[in-house]
Each structure stands twice: as structure tokens, then as C-alpha cells.
Amino acid sequence: MTNARLPTSLELLGWSDFFADQIEPADEDLVPRRIASVHRARIEAIGVTGSVELELPANANTADFAVGDWVLADPSSDMFVRRLDRKTVFQRRPEVGRGQQLVAANVDTLLIVTSCNADFNPDRLERYLIMANQAGSKPVIVLTKADATDDVGLFQTQAEALQRDLPVIALNGHSADAGFLLRSWCGAGQTIALVGSSGVGKSTLVNTLTGPAYGSKQKTGNIREYDAQGRHTTTARSLHAIPGGGWVIDTPGIRTLYVSDITDGIDTFFADIVELAPLCRFRDCTHLHEPGCAVQAAVKNGTFAAERVERWRSLVLENRDRTPTISGPRGNKSVRKKKY
Structure with missing residues (x-):
């Protein structure tokens, strides 16, 4: 199976050499x-023969799976056997709990x-962009409701x-033009995912991209006029086909x-800051007050805005303080979140 050419239909689902290279001789019957889609107690998947509900081992936790994952299954029982390594993964750390939420x-x-x-909100968009960069996916900002403002x-x-x-x-x-504007990222075998706050039009956009003939429609909801906030209309992550061969994943709104x-x-x-940092006199320069700081010199000559450097410093500190660290005696380690 490793050396055989994969069916075109698998490639249209997003399969690539990255996943094919993980297939081992012992997997030839899978x-x-x-x-x-991932639910509390079940997982739905698609393959060359259509949609199936995966059978999971008794000790399996659906929280360990993400929409878009590739897995290997027994074709006779649809029993899950193993998950393939991910090419990209978008995840976030919730306010409570130690792990990342897929x-x-x-x-x-x-x-x-x-x-x-x-x-x-530029500050919130910064965070999404940083998480997209970490995930390994190409980020694109989509501004919806462009027809409702004169300040696009x-x-x-x-x-x-x-x-x-x-x-x-x-x-x-x-508008049907939405699909045309996003066509560069929705080609055959390509997968896009929509993230953002509730009420910004993610589900509406999914419905427009998938068209009237492609599966069930995503629920949409109204927003509050005074703060532009909406209710969660998508409650589970799900994968949808786009005419032309692409795939779109809709996700619930993320509040924080x-x-x-x-x-x-x-x-x-x-x-821009990272590339300039090696020119600083001190290797561990904080770009705050050290002499010979190339970043502060760039701020003084107008190359960088002081606010951007402050944003960098703030996010670096937040990342440091919110990233769990290992503590405790050897053999009895625990994960401890740093406090402000």
C-alpha cells in the first residue's frame, strides 16, 4: 500500500504524501x-465509500480527535485503529484545565x-494570527458585513x-461573490477553517460556500446591535464539502x-522584531532599556512604532506566564501554570 498510487478520491479529501508516508506494512489491511465531526460520545468520518460512524475502543476519549484528522480504520467494522500525525493543528488553551483544546x-x-x-478588534486579531502561525496554516483575514459600512x-x-x-x-x-473572492484557498483537496467570534457570519459564509445542494445548512443567528456580539449558533466543529472539491470546517465562536x-x-x-534582535548588543535583550538595543534604535528613527514593541513584550510575557511548567520532585512531576 505504501508504494501504490492512492485513489484520486482520497486526494480530493485532502490526502497527500505527508500522510501516505506514515503508512506502514502492518497497515495494509486498513x-x-x-x-x-466530533461529538461527546461519537465521531463521524468520511472515506472513499462515503460517511461512516467510527467505532472507538472503550477507553477512547473523543476530545483527543480534531475535525480534519486522518485516521486508519478496520474496513470490516469501521473500528478506529490509529491516528496519523497532523500536518497542521489549530488548538487553544481554555481558561481552566491543563491541556490544549483541539x-x-x-x-x-x-x-x-x-x-x-x-x-x-486588532488586539484579538493579533492573537488569532499568532495561533494560526503556530498551527502551521496560512492565515487570511475575512471582513464580513462589508456591505453594511462605508469604511471598508x-x-x-x-x-x-x-x-x-x-x-x-x-x-x-x-453574496455569491464570496465564493469567488475566496476561490484561491478553496481548490480541490484544499481545506479551510473558519474561526472568529460569535455573530460575525461564519456559519452564513459556510452556507454560501457549500451552496444549496451540499448537505445540511449551518444555523445562523442575529447579533446585538450595541456591541455586535452574537450567540453561538455552531455548537460542534464539522467538515463540509465545497463545490469544486475543497473542504470547509466551521467552528463555534471563541469568546476568549x-x-x-x-x-x-x-x-x-x-x-520584524525577531530579525532585528541579533543586532542588539546583548543576546538576552528585552528591548526595553538596554544600551545598544537595535529595536529601540528602530523605534527612535521611526522604523518601528513603540506600541508594536510594547505589544510584543506583553504577549511574550503572557505566553511565558500562561504556559504550564513542570514542577515537583523527580518521579512526582505536576503541571503548574505560572501566576501573574
Whole structure:
């Protein structure tokens, strides 16, 4: 099976050499399945023969699976055997608990959805971008409700300034043009995922992308006018087919984003600061008050805004303080979250 050419239908599901290279001789009687939805007590998947409900071992925890995962299963019983390594994974650390909460896996492009109203929050978008960078997915900011404002250009300019070479698309989620504007990331075998606050139009956009003939529609809801906040209309993550061969994962709205265990994502987001740091006199420069600091010199000559450096420092400290550390005597280690 390792050397055989994979069926085209598997490739259309998002299968690639990255996953094929993980197939071992002992797996030759198993079949690949892709996780399509995760619920409290069950998991649905899709394969070359259609949709199936995976049988899980008695000790399995559905929280260990993400929509978009590739797994191997016994074709006669649909029993889960093992999960393949993820190419990308978007996850977040909730306010309580020690582990990371899986959001989506094997996503090529992460659409960070916000709207052209009071929901637009550059600080929150920074956090989404950092998490997208950490996940390994290409981030794209999607500005919805563009038809309801006269200041689309202002929103777009602010979003584009957040990260180097960041694509920003403004659209009306109800319009058929939305699919045309996002077509570059929705090709055959490509997977996109939508993340953002409740009420910004994620489910509406999923419905527009999938079209009237593709499965059940996602529920949509209204927003409060005074603060542009909406209710959670999507309660579970799910994978949907896009006409043309792509796939879209819708996710519930995320109220709070904590920066934790995400150093690489921060370094990518603040690449301009990271690239300049080796020119500082001291290797452990904090870019705050040390003599010979190349970053502070850039602030003084106008290359960097002082606010950007302060944002970098704030997020680095939050990441350090919120990332669990190992403590306790040897043989009795425990995970302890640093306090402010």
C-alpha cells in the first residue's frame, strides 16, 4: 500500500504524501478515514465509500480527535485503529484545565473572520494570527458585513498592517461573490477553517460556500446591535464539502483567546522584531532599556512604532506566564501554570 498510487478520491479529501508516508506494512489491511465531526460520545468520518460512524475502543476519549484528522480504520467494522500525525493543528488553551483544546487539524488555510463593525478588534486579531502561525496554516483575514459600512477601506488597511504579507478579503457573506473572492484557498483537496467570534457570519459564509445542494445548512443567528456580539449558533466543529472539491470546517465562536505555549507563532507574527534582535548588543535583550538595543534604535528613527514593541513584550510575557511548567520532585512531576 505504501508504494501504490492512492485513489484520486482520497486526494480530493485532502490526502497527500505527508500522510501516505506514515503508512506502514502492518497497515495494509486498513483504510484511511477523515474525521468529519466530533461529538461527546461519537465521531463521524468520511472515506472513499462515503460517511461512516467510527467505532472507538472503550477507553477512547473523543476530545483527543480534531475535525480534519486522518485516521486508519478496520474496513470490516469501521473500528478506529490509529491516528496519523497532523500536518497542521489549530488548538487553544481554555481558561481552566491543563491541556490544549483541539479546534481543527490538517487545515491549509485558516480564515480569521471578523466583521466591519464593533466586533473588529486588532488586539484579538493579533492573537488569532499568532495561533494560526503556530498551527502551521496560512492565515487570511475575512471582513464580513462589508456591505453594511462605508469604511471598508479603513478596516482593510488596519487589518493588512497587522502582519507582513497578510491577505485581507472584504465581502458580504450572503453574496455569491464570496465564493469567488475566496476561490484561491478553496481548490480541490484544499481545506479551510473558519474561526472568529460569535455573530460575525461564519456559519452564513459556510452556507454560501457549500451552496444549496451540499448537505445540511449551518444555523445562523442575529447579533446585538450595541456591541455586535452574537450567540453561538455552531455548537460542534464539522467538515463540509465545497463545490469544486475543497473542504470547509466551521467552528463555534471563541469568546476568549489566551496566548500559551505558542512561542513560534509569536516569533512569526513579530518577524520584524525577531530579525532585528541579533543586532542588539546583548543576546538576552528585552528591548526595553538596554544600551545598544537595535529595536529601540528602530523605534527612535521611526522604523518601528513603540506600541508594536510594547505589544510584543506583553504577549511574550503572557505566553511565558500562561504556559504550564513542570514542577515537583523527580518521579512526582505536576503541571503548574505560572501566576501573574
